[in-house]
Amino acid sequence: MANETTIAAGTVIRGSIEGTGNLVVAGHVEGDVQLSGEVTVESGGLVGANVRAARIVVRGAVRGDLVADEAVHLEDGARVVGDVRAARIAIGRGALVRGYVETTGAEGNRPAAARPAAAARPAPAARPAPAARPAPAARPAPAAAKLPPPKAPPPPPPQRKIEAPAQAPAPRSTGTPASMGAKREPPPPVVPALKKGAKAVKKRSY
Amino acid sequence: MASTVIGAGITIEGEVTTDDDVVVQGTIRGKLQAKEGLVVESGAVIEADVVAGPIRIAGQVTGNLTSSDRVDLANGARVIGNVKAARITIADGAQFKGNVDMDV
Known part of the structure; x- marks a missing residue:
C-alpha cells in the first residue's frame, strides 16, 4: 500500500x-x-x-x-x-x-x-426491437386519427397549382421571345418553373 | 486524508500546486508549491524549487527551499540548495549544502 x-x-x-x-x-x-x-x-x-x-x-x-x-x-x-x-x-x-x-x-x-x-449483443438488441414494434403498432391508431388532417392539407397544393398557372403565362411571355430557336426544349424547364412559381407565391403572400 | 500523497515509484515531471498538505515518497522534478505542510520522506527525491508552509525533509532535495514557517532537515536528509525560512533545524546526520536565510 x-x-x-x-x-x-x-x-x-x-x-x-x-x-x-x-x-x-x-x-x-x-x-x-x-x-x-x-x-x-x-x-x-x-x-x-x-x-x-x-x-x-x-x-x-x-x-x-x-x-x-x-x-x-x-x-x-x-x-x-x-x-x-x-x-x-x-x-x-x-x-x-x-x-x-x-x-x-x-x-x-x-x-x-x-x-x-x-x-x-445485437441479438438481444433485435429482441427488444420486436417488443418495440407493438408500441409503433399502438401509435398507428392515433396516427390514423391524425391522418385525416394531413389529407386536408393536400387540397391546398391544388389551390397553389391553380395559382401557379396564373403565374406561368408571365414566364412564357418572357421566355419565348428570348429562346425562339428551341421551342421544344423550353417546356420542361417551364414545369419546374411552375414549382418554383409556387414558392414565389409564398413570397407574394408576404 | 485530504492530503496529497506522491507514492514511492511515482515520478512527476512538471509543476505541482496544492492548497493541502503534501507527502512525497516518490520523485518530483520541476516545481512544487504547497500552501500547507510538506513532508519529504526517506527515499523520496525532489529536484525542484519548493515553496511551502512547514517543511520536513528526510529524503533527497536538490533545489531551493522557501518556507513561510520552518524547515526541518531530519537524519538521513540530503539537501543541496538554498534554504529560506523563519526557523531552520538541521538534525545530526543530515547532509546539507547551500545558503541559509533566516529572518534575523
Whole structure:
C-alpha cells in the first residue's frame, strides 16, 4: 500500500506522472499519466491528458485518451472526452463519453471472445426491437386519427397549382421571345418553373 | 486524508500546486508549491524549487527551499540548495549544502 499516490482536491499538477503503483486523482492533473497500477479519477477530479494504466476507473472528468491493459470502468458521474481502449470496457449508468471506444484483447484469444460477446449483443438488441414494434403498432391508431388532417392539407397544393398557372403565362411571355430557336426544349424547364412559381407565391403572400 | 500523497515509484515531471498538505515518497522534478505542510520522506527525491508552509525533509532535495514557517532537515536528509525560512533545524546526520536565510 506504500505505492498509493493521492492527488487531493485543491492540488494541481501540470506535467507528466509516471511510475508504478496506484493513483487516485481528486484534484487536477494536466499532463500525461502512465502507471503500471490502477488509476482512479474520483468525482471532482479532472485529468486533462492521456491516461495509460493497467486499470482505469473514472468517476470524474477526463479530457484525453484512456488506454488500459486490463479494464476501463466509467462509473456514474464520469465525463470522458477522448478515445477509450482496453481489453474490457464498462460504461455504467450516468457515465458520459464522447470518443472512439474499442475493446482490444491483450491475448490472441480474447478478441475472439470479445467478438461473440459483441455478436450476442445485437441479438438481444433485435429482441427488444420486436417488443418495440407493438408500441409503433399502438401509435398507428392515433396516427390514423391524425391522418385525416394531413389529407386536408393536400387540397391546398391544388389551390397553389391553380395559382401557379396564373403565374406561368408571365414566364412564357418572357421566355419565348428570348429562346425562339428551341421551342421544344423550353417546356420542361417551364414545369419546374411552375414549382418554383409556387414558392414565389409564398413570397407574394408576404 | 485530504492530503496529497506522491507514492514511492511515482515520478512527476512538471509543476505541482496544492492548497493541502503534501507527502512525497516518490520523485518530483520541476516545481512544487504547497500552501500547507510538506513532508519529504526517506527515499523520496525532489529536484525542484519548493515553496511551502512547514517543511520536513528526510529524503533527497536538490533545489531551493522557501518556507513561510520552518524547515526541518531530519537524519538521513540530503539537501543541496538554498534554504529560506523563519526557523531552520538541521538534525545530526543530515547532509546539507547551500545558503541559509533566516529572518534575523
